[in-house]
Amino acid sequence: MGRYRVCVATGAWLFSGSHNRVQLWLVGERGEAELELQLLPARGQVEEFEHDVPQDLGPLQFVKLHKHRSLVDNAWFCDRITVQGPGALEEAAFPCYRWVQGEGVLTLPEGTxxxxxxxxxxxxxxxxxxxxxxxxxxxxxxxxxxxxxxxxxxxxxxxxxxxxxxxxxxxxxxxxxxxxxxxxxxxxxxxxxxxxxxxxxxxxxxxxxxxxxxxxxxxxxxxxxxxxxxxxxxxxxxxxxxxxxxxxxxxxxxxxxxxxxxxxxxxxxxxxxxxxxxxxxxxxxxxxxxxxxxxxxxxxxxxxxxxxxxxxxxxxxxxxxxxxxxxxxxxxxxxxxxxxxxxxxxxxxxxxxxxxxxxxxxxxxxxxxxxxxxxxxxxxxxxxxxxxxxxxxxxxxxxxxxxxxxxxxxxxxxxxxxxxxxxxxxxxxxxxxxxxxxxxxxxxxxxxxxxxxxxxxxxxxxxxxxxxxxxxxxxxxxxxxxxxxxxxxxxxxxxxxxxxxxxxxxxxxxxxxxxxxxxxx
Missing domain, CATH: 1.20.245.10 (Lipoxygenase-1; Domain 5)
Known part of the structure; x- marks a missing residue:
């Protein structure tokens, strides 16, 4: 089991935040884990979470995210997501800088x-x-x-x-x-x-x-x-x-x-x-x-x-x-x-x-x-x-x-x-x-x-x-x-x-x- 610290940054533009719930997955060389988050991104905010993952994912390759929709598809402007895994000296960065909307799953690769x-x-x-x-x-x-x-x-x-x-x-x-x-x-x-x-x-x-x-x-x-x-x-x-x-x-x-x-x-x-x-x-x-x-x-x-x-x-x-x-x-x-x-x-x-x-x-x-x-x-x-x-x-x-x-x-x-x-x-x-x-x-x-x-x-x-x-x-x-x-x-x-x-x-x-x-x- 390892603890992962996840930071999600939302754009500062008007209407960048969303009332829709966002789901995240971490994908590493040795496995994938769905994070149990209740993320409701707010404009200009950086939200930080810590989660225990039961398996060692290895070096992170991707973060996947899915924005659920309720009555309205309320678009979200995601700046970036950073993740620090167990034993890692540096955060892994997953730049996004785009609008997230619709029903699909967006895959963000590690940004190197x-x-x-x-x-x-x-x-x-x-x-x-x-x-x-x-x-x-x-x-x-x-x-x-x-x-x-x-x-x-x-x-x-x-x-x-x-x-x-x-x-x-x-x-x-x-x-x-x-x-x-x-x-x-x-x-x-x-x-x-x-x-x-x-x-x-x-x-x-x-x-x-x-x-x-x-x-x-x-x-x-x-x-x-x-x-x-x-x-x-x-x-x-x-x-x-x-x-x-x-x-x-x-x-x-x-x-x-x-x-x-x-x-x-x-x-x-x-x-x-x-x-x-x-x-x-x-x-x-x-x-x-x-x-x-x-x-x-x-x-x-x-x-x-x-x-x-x-x-x-x-x-x-x-x-x-x-x-x-x-x-x-x-x-x-x-x-x-x-x-x-x-x-x-x-x-x-x-x-x-x-x-x-x-x-x-x-x-x-x-x-x-x-x-x-x-x-x-x-x-x-x-x-x-x-x-x-x-x-x-x-x-x-x-x-x-x-x-x-x-x-x-x-x-x-x-x-x-x-x-x-x-x-x-x-x-x-x-x-x-x-x-x-x-x-x-x-x-x-x-x-x-x-x-x-x-x-x-x-x-x-x-x-x-x-x-x-x-x-x-x-x-x-x-x-x-x-x-x-x-x-x-x-x-x-x-x-x-x-x-x-x-x-x-x-x-x-x-x-x-x-x-x-x-x-x-």
Whole structure:
């Protein structure tokens, strides 16, 4: 006979507790024992029990649990279960971190990370295979739009598996923020309904409410060339700027601009010439909002880096929206102030389109969803890569599902209010998808390719590299515990299945496109 101390931790989220009774079993190498518990898990509580078991179970392998249901299937969020057996120096941990509901028996393996085949017994391998088979029935792929990454098969957030849904506090915070934003917009609309805007200062009527020191600084200096250049280095979208290695072929300098060409050549030779090219927007059809035609531009911006670190625009070329007028318009800092400001405003508008759709939606949200779904389909909970990734995929699937239903859907926010809506946003993302490379997703490679290393005023680059180094050092330290060489990586069937699921399935045969390699393979 041996005494076992069992601790059961319930999540702290709203409604994590349950009024339903929970039954537990301990499973060891030498036997199994049902514990006579009357467990009614309470939110945020750790309940501790001691029980005598008549047989020696040996090293514990699993904890099984079954939540009985009464009149209502009251779901329970189980964080983890820990067990200390007779003579054991340390507790055995059985992580759960999921909702428990229904009539089935949930089996939790002891939580030490293992590669497939790492254990002498095959009970863990059978568990892994059963777990993935069940997950693959729940986490299924769907095509949202042709030419874009696959998504989870769910029409709305209500169709999602409960374990990828927002927890209640997150849901309330999210929905309250949406309602507060909608209310603020409605109040500002009423406030400005009877007033006309005749001066730039009139825009101040809509910039009230919560402010930060940075927002106030931008508000005061948004017309300055210095801030305009600074935003390419350190603003919301620092992903487009690159150091010029030659004058862009699409830069059209007509006769009479020899002096400007000479200035550009001088900066080019010094290595201080930079460019931001919005060519991805060229030819994208603009939206029609309330029967009024909108417009898009594909600017090209040439900038110079001063010795002080300031990045200043030298020329802005605006590609005309009308294909019958192929000659682009050039704008210089010496132009009339409002003409130059208008050109910079077109650039900022175009930057918004690329930032939101290419670098934010596609490269962040949609690619992350592919990795999240592939992880659930291909990596069991015991896999070390699963353990590394799962905290970072939290909420990804629900926020994307909500976005597809509310922001970028037919008649969604983009269609109703954005110049690139009405289908243009999908064309842009397809173009961006065709250019997506693995190197572009890795800051050290991306920054090197864009010539942005070693620039003191490139604060985004410095921060990105520091964060990358910290994350890489931690991840490599964990990975090297399990993968001692390339042969181990190649010989891990679960990891290889995960790589193929990402590139060949989720990213639509991305391995066939030049530059996008199979992750980890």
């Amino acid at each position: 990370a293992l590669l497939a085949g790492d254990n002498a017994s095959d009970v863990f391998q059978k568990h892994r295979e059963k777990e993935l088979k069940e997950r693959q029935q729940v986490y299924r792929w769907a095509t949202w739009k042709e030419g874009l990454p696959l998504t989870i098969a769910a029409g709305s957030e209500d169709d999602l598996p409960p374990n990828v849904r927002f927890h209640e506090k997150k849901r309330l915070d999210f929905e309250w923020t949406l309602k507060a934003g909608a209310l603020e917009m409605a109040l500002k609309r009423v406030y400005t309904l009877l007033s006309s805007w005749n001066h730039l200062e009139d825009f101040d009527q809509i910039f009230w409410g919560q402010k930060s020191s940075l927002a106030e600084k931008v508000h005061q200096r948004w017309q300055d060339d210095e801030l305009f250049g600074y935003q390419f280095l350190n603003g919301a979208n620092p992903m487009l700027l690159r150091r010029s290695t030659s004058l862009p072929s699409r830069l059209v300098l007509p006769l009479g601009m020899e002096e400007l060409r000479a200035q550009l050549e001088i900066e080019l030779q010094k290595g201080s010439l930079f460019e931001a090219d919005f060519i991805l927007l060229d030819g994208i059809p603009a939206n029609v909002i309330r029967e009024e035609q909108q417009y898009l531009a594909a600017p090209l911006v040439m900038l110079k880096m001063e010795p002080s670190g300031k990045l200043l625009p030298m020329v802005i070329q605006i590609q005309p929206p009308n294909p019958s007028s192929p000659t682009p318009s050039l704008f210089l800092p010496s132009d009339p102030p409002l003409a130059w400001l208008l050109a910079k405003s077109w650039v900022r508008s175009s930057d918004f389109q690329l930032h939101e759709l290419q670098y934010h939606l596609l490269n962040t949200h949609l690619v992350a969803e592919v990795i999240a779904v592939a992880t659930m389909r291909c990596l069991p909970g015991l896999h070390p890569v699963f353990k590394l990734l799962i905290p970072h995929t939290r909420y990804t699937i629900e926020i994307n599902t909500r976005g597809r239903g509310q922001l970028i859907s037919d008649e969604g926010v983009f269609d109703k209010g954005m110049s690139i809506g009405g289908g243009g946003h999908l064309q842009l993302m397809r173009r961006a998808m065709a250019q997506l490379t693995y190197r572009s997703l890795c800051p050290p490679d991306d920054l090197a390719d864009r010539g942005l290393l070693g620039i003191p005023s490139a604060l985004y680059a410095h921060d990105a590299l520091r964060l990358w180094e910290i994350i890489a050092r931690y991840v490599e330290g964990i990975i090297h515990l399990f993968y001692h060489g390339d042969d181990v990586v190649r010989g891990d069937p679960e990891l290889q299945a995960w790589c193929r699921e990402i590139t060949e399935v989720g990213l639509c045969q991305a391995q066939d496109r030049a530059g996008l390699v199979c992750l980890g393979a």
